[in-house]
Amino acid sequence: LTTLREVALELANNLDLPVLLQQIAEHAAYLLNAYYSGLFLLDAEELFLELAAGHRLPAPWAEGRLRADRGLMGEVLATRRSIAVRDYDPRREAEWLDQPPFSRFLAAPMVLRDRVLGVLIVGDHQPRPPFEEDDRWLLSLLAGQAASAVENARLYQEVRQFAAQLERSQAQLIQSEKLAAMGRLAASLAHEINNPLQAIHNCVRLALDFPLSDEEKAKYLRMADREIKRLVHIVQRMLEFYRPSRGEAEATDLNALVEQVLALTHKQIQQSKIALETEMAADLPPVYVVADQIMQVILNLVVNAIEAMEAGGRLWVSTRREGDDVLLSIRDTGPGLTPEQRSKLFEPFYTTKQTGTGLGLAVSYGIVEKHRGTIEVESEPGQGATFTIRLPLKRGGP
Ligand SMILES: Nc1ncnc2c1ncn2[C@@H]1O[C@H](COP(=O)(O)OP(=O)(O)OP(=O)(O)O)[C@@H](O)[C@H]1O
Ligand SMILES: [Mg+2]
Structure with a gap:
């Protein structure tokens, strides 16, 4: 039964249907020791049988199209049972219709669940011992394999069409x-x-x-x-x-970036009577980021905090590690944010400042997202605001 296993394997691996069906037809002739074989599929209306694969098929079958409600194959379709016939009987010519003479003939329905998809046949002209029960069983098995091959190919085709459609609509959406x-x-x-x-x-x-x-x-x-x-x-x-970033991601010390930003804003902090407190995690692992972009984000957040505390206040800046992430928090004692403000915060051009562009947080959001990180805000009116950036330690870059 090696050949049968081969057929099953080919079925699983090969989705080129015509090639597959041809192989099944040839295996059928070989395994049943028959001269010819043929594999016919029902058309969509189930009115005709179309030749899908054949091996040394005699005329008129080789031409390819038969009525599905006549002849020996019509009988197989109607009963959904295999038939074995010995010795062609010329007197039944009208009933058998277009049936070429044979010495023995075997036909099995290709059944899949409750549907018949076609017929698999084998036969001989030369005198041969008749087909046995074993042969019927074997041909039915092959016919069943052919039926699932047809079904698989159809499903595969559908899946491919669906995937292509999905891809198209996704591109449109973006x-x-x-x-x-x-x-x-x-x-x-x-x-x-x-x-x-x-x-x-x-x-x-x-x-x-x-x-x-x-x-x-x-x-x-x-x-x-x-x-x-x-x-x-x-x-x-x-x-x-x-502007798409041209910067390269590299292992970066987040604490060092924070120090740089605080050095840049030192004067402003002092002038605004803001008390600064920092809490930098010692031995913070390096993050893999585009340093100047992340620095821009930190700068935006620190400047926002300073601008939120016109009458002075307290500014906390802290870094810490949490699992596979590194976190940076910037907290102020300014007026905080109403839920309405919070919902608009990251929108481009949302600003409450005379000279603001409202792009600071929109740009920051984009940068952090590109780094596969997040920005979160915690705030209630009158309670100040805390902005937290979370960046993944796992390398992947923006
Ligand atoms: N720490 C904060 N406390 C209170 N409100 C804030 C804070 N940070 C931002 N906001 C509010 O969010 C708005 C948008 O901030 P964003 O940084 O995007 O723009 P901007 O600071 O107004 O302008 P730009 O950044 O261009 O100078 C601010 O105008 C302010 O109303
Ligand atoms: Mg700003």
């Missing part, structure tokens, strides 16, 4: 989300840019078209200058938001 985000951004950007532009326009017109003293003209031009700087700031932030 694209439309990107477009929607860009659309929203463009709308708010136009708005953001329009205000300072209007102001500049007014200042310049005043300075040019009105009889003003030099001092007054200078005042308006300085106002225009301020607005231009604001525009430049907005555009720079926008570019940061969109």
Whole structure:
């Protein structure tokens, strides 16, 4: 039975249906010691049997299309049982229809669960000993294998179509989300840019078209200058938001980045009468990040905290390890955030500040996400705010 096992193996591995069915037909002739073999499949309407594979098939079968409700094969389909016939009987020619003469003939239905998919046949012209019960059993087995091959191929085809469809709709989704985000951004950007532009326009017109003293003209031009700087700031932030990072990820000491940011903001902290407390975890393992990007995130958070404490306060900065993550927390004693504010915090252009762009946290969020990390906020109105960045220790990079 090696050959049978081979057939089963081929079935499992080979999903090229026509090749597979041809192999089954050839194995059938070989195993049953028959001259010819053929494998016919029912068409979708179940009106005709179509030749799917054949080995030394006699005419007219070799041409390929038979009525499904006639002849010996029609009988097999109707009864769903194999039939073995000895000696072609010319008197039954009309009933057997198109049946070429044979010395012996065996046909088995290809049944899968409660459906018949086709018929597998073997036969001979030359005198041979008749087919036995064993032969019927063997051919039925092969027919069953052929039926599951047809079914597998159909399922496989469906799965592939489904996967392709899924891939297409996913790509569409990503694209439309990107477009929607860009659309929203463009709308708010136009708005953001329009205000300072209007102001500049007014200042310049005043300075040019009105009889003003030099001092007054200078005042308006300085106002225009301020607005231009604001525009430049907005555009720079926008570019940061969109620019794909060229930086390389490398093993980085998070504590060192924090120290750098605190050194940069030292003056501001002092001037704002803010008491600084730090709690850096000793022997913090290095994180694999793009250092200047993470530094930008820390800077944004520290500056936000400072700006939230105009009348002074307390700033805590701490790092620690938690399992496979490294955490950085920045806590202030400012006004905190209402739930409404919290929900808008990371949106581009959300700001409550005169000179803010509202891009600081949006950019930070993007950077941390690229590093497969998270930013979380804890806050209640009047209770200050804590921003926590969580970065994975496992290497993977942004
Ligand atoms: N620590 C904080 N406490 C209270 N409110 C905060 C804090 N951090 C941020 N916010 C609120 O979130 C808003 C958005 O912050 P974000 O950093 O994105 O922009 P911004 O600071 O206003 O502008 P920019 O960062 O461009 O200077 C702020 O305007 C402020 O209202
Ligand atoms: Mg900010």
